[in-house]
Amino acid sequence: MNGTLYLCATPIGNLEDITLRVLRILKEADLIAAEDTRHSIKLLNHFEIKTPMTSYHEFNKVSKARSLVDRLHEGMNIALITDAGTPGISDPGEELVRLCHEEGIPVTSLPGASACITALSGSGQKTGRFCFEAFLPSDKKLRSKILEELKTETRTVIFYEAPHRLEKTLQEILQVLGDRNISLCRELTKKFEQIERTTLAEAVDKYKNHEAKGEFVLVMEGRSFSEMEAEERKSWEEKTIEEHFQFYIEQNIEKKEAMKLVAKDRGIPKREVYNTLLEEKETESK
Structure with missing residues (x-):
């Protein structure tokens, strides 16, 4: 009899943002597959969880997914966690989930913290219709193609960006899409959380002379009909x-x-x- 793959959402900053159900599953599972075991051990130690861990990340996602599926076929229950937030969203968990569905293995997603939804709800931008772009690709041609496609996107658009690339990304978006309202959401749920509602032009001007710190979620308004x-x-x-x-x-x-x-x-x-x-x-x- 097959085991179950549990997608367990973990805090994106504040450790209080973990659900009771996730804590129970992490304790009851036979194995925890973690994106970075060195990072996740801090979370497990904080909640006194002793379940064995194995690494599952971008660089071993194909071979390790096969190995984890084999264990699930043997009846093991496996909890999948990412460094922060909901697994399978812009991370290697997508590959494992796809393979489990192809092989008839039960998959259940436990709701919890998600950076994109947390940012969207507090952004002050329109929330009725939105699309999620995550990190823009590093490949220049593909990056340019995606931005060109977004010229006519009427939904609110959500991006992720690291602090050292923030200024460049804001400049590229402004150059291709023109000035728009945008909310820069930084260090969500953490001590120095900040949500700044501004415009692309103002944001570019600010970060030319101001060092960006912390992980960012950018919530940008879409084009109006x-x-x-x-x-x-x-x-x-x-x-x-x-x-x-x-x-x-x-x-x-x-x-x-x-x-x-x-x-x-x-x-x-x-x-x-x-x-x-x-x-x-x-x-x-x-």
């Missing part, structure tokens, strides 16, 4: 109504529908489009 519609309308207005109409005709769209689309794009009545096209036609026939 009205702003994008205004930009699209402006781009259409660079064409004449006749050119705009011909654009749709060349796509094999019927004349009535083409006029309707032109009116919608430009935010004008359909009658105005019709009259302009009629005038153009009459002028050409003279």
Whole structure:
């Protein structure tokens, strides 16, 4: 009979942010797989947990996942923990969870601390719709591609960033996406926790002359629909109504529908489009 993989959320700073259920599972599990055993032993010692540990990290995630799955098949119950927060979110746990599902091994996630949700809820930005980008990739081309994709993202966007890369990342985001409202959330749940709601331009200016300290979660507002519609309308207005109409005709769209689309794009009545096209036609026939 297979054992169960338990994803156990651990504190992101304040040790009081661990749940009673996580503490019980960590004590009852046959084995704890930890991202960094040297880091996690401090947590286990604090709560007097004696369960054996093994390392499971980015550099052994493929081979070790296979080994852990074999143990789960033997009936062992394994608790997976990351250095901080919820396992499987922007860390090697994703590989192990995927493999367990493929092999029919039960997986259960124990809710708890999460840096991205903690930052979002206290950011002062819109929380109804959001996307999580974690750390932007180090590869320059891929990094650039992702930022280009985010130009039209209307949801609130969440990034993680280390202090030594903060200034560069803020500059890149500002350069590609333009100025936006952003909340810089630092050292969450810890003694020097700080949530600063500002703009990208102001943040770049500040960290040019101010050393960043602590791990950051950046919560940035998305593009507004009205702003994008205004930009699209402006781009259409660079064409004449006749050119705009011909654009749709060349796509094999019927004349009535083409006029309707032109009116919608430009935010004008359909009658105005019709009259302009009629005038153009009459002028050409003279």
